[in-house]
Amino acid sequence: MTDAVLDLGNVSVTYSGVARAVADVSLTVRPGEVVGLIGESGSGKSTLAHSILGLLPPGAAVSGDHMRLAGTDILTASARDIAALRGPAAAMVFQNPMATFSPLHTIGSQLTDFLWRDRASSRRDKRLRIIEALAEAGISDPQARFDAYPFELSGGMLQRVSIAAALLMKPALLIADEPTTALDVTMEAQILHLMRQLRARTGVAVLMISHQLGVIAEICDRVAVMYAGRIVEQGKVEAIFADPQHPYTRALLACELSLVESGATRLPVIDWQEAGRASEQDGVDTPARPASLGDAA
């Protein structure tokens, strides 16, 4: 699959002391496609995202058959080439918008820094582009926000700014790691609406990481379900929701329904032995429990 924006073939990631945090993951994201990555806490979603952008901490090791981002194989590229992909090939929106920005500098100066590669444009041109991007991200009074400090904006507003910042670099792939988890429900709906609009306008491909099936259903074309470092199931969102094959996916769907009733927003950790028993009854193949989860169950 050469025209994919992201093409992962059997990718694994280990941290020192953790047996594979990501294990044999194969996943593609095509131009303009929105792919969801869902799974419980600790299943390896952020690790996978960070490996794509070369953001893993020292000591983490990535291996696999191939890991192509916008045509470059990250597994064989130099650190310098990987750094050059950050921005034009892929940009990331993080869970906590407060942590994305330095509290010491204005929004405008930080977004100008995002455009450091563009040496041909003047500061004035960059300012105009940034103000336009802020307006497109639904920020009211963007001129004034340009000169504001992060603490002067609400969490939802700041998340709009980080989406604007990511898209300023015109990436082929936007990776959003739980972009709405830190926000209230109203803000969450607004951010998802914004992402849908921006996707339609810019054609950017998105890898959307979430705990919440509702978020995935809202915005994604396809979804991959991660469990203990592996993708246990992937396919079209409607197909997976209508007829989940893997016991973990079934447990996830059952959980979400009970959460809707109880008003909670986070998925509990699924009991592995329960999932295993369910799979025996259903005759579905369950992957071996990896050592990285410890022996807590």
Ligand SMILES: Nc1ncnc2c1ncn2[C@@H]1O[C@H](COP(=O)(O)OP(=O)(O)OP(=O)(O)O)[C@@H](O)[C@H]1O
């Ligand atoms: N910097 C690190 N050093 C060592 N182990 C790590 C590190 N970051 C994550 N891990 C481990 O790797 C595994 C996957 O973690 P990861 O953060 O990728 O999961 P996640 O699916 O993003 O979880 P969450 O939904 O809570 O964000 C876990 O076992 C975690 O403890």
Ligand SMILES: [Mg+2]
């Ligand atoms: Mg995470």
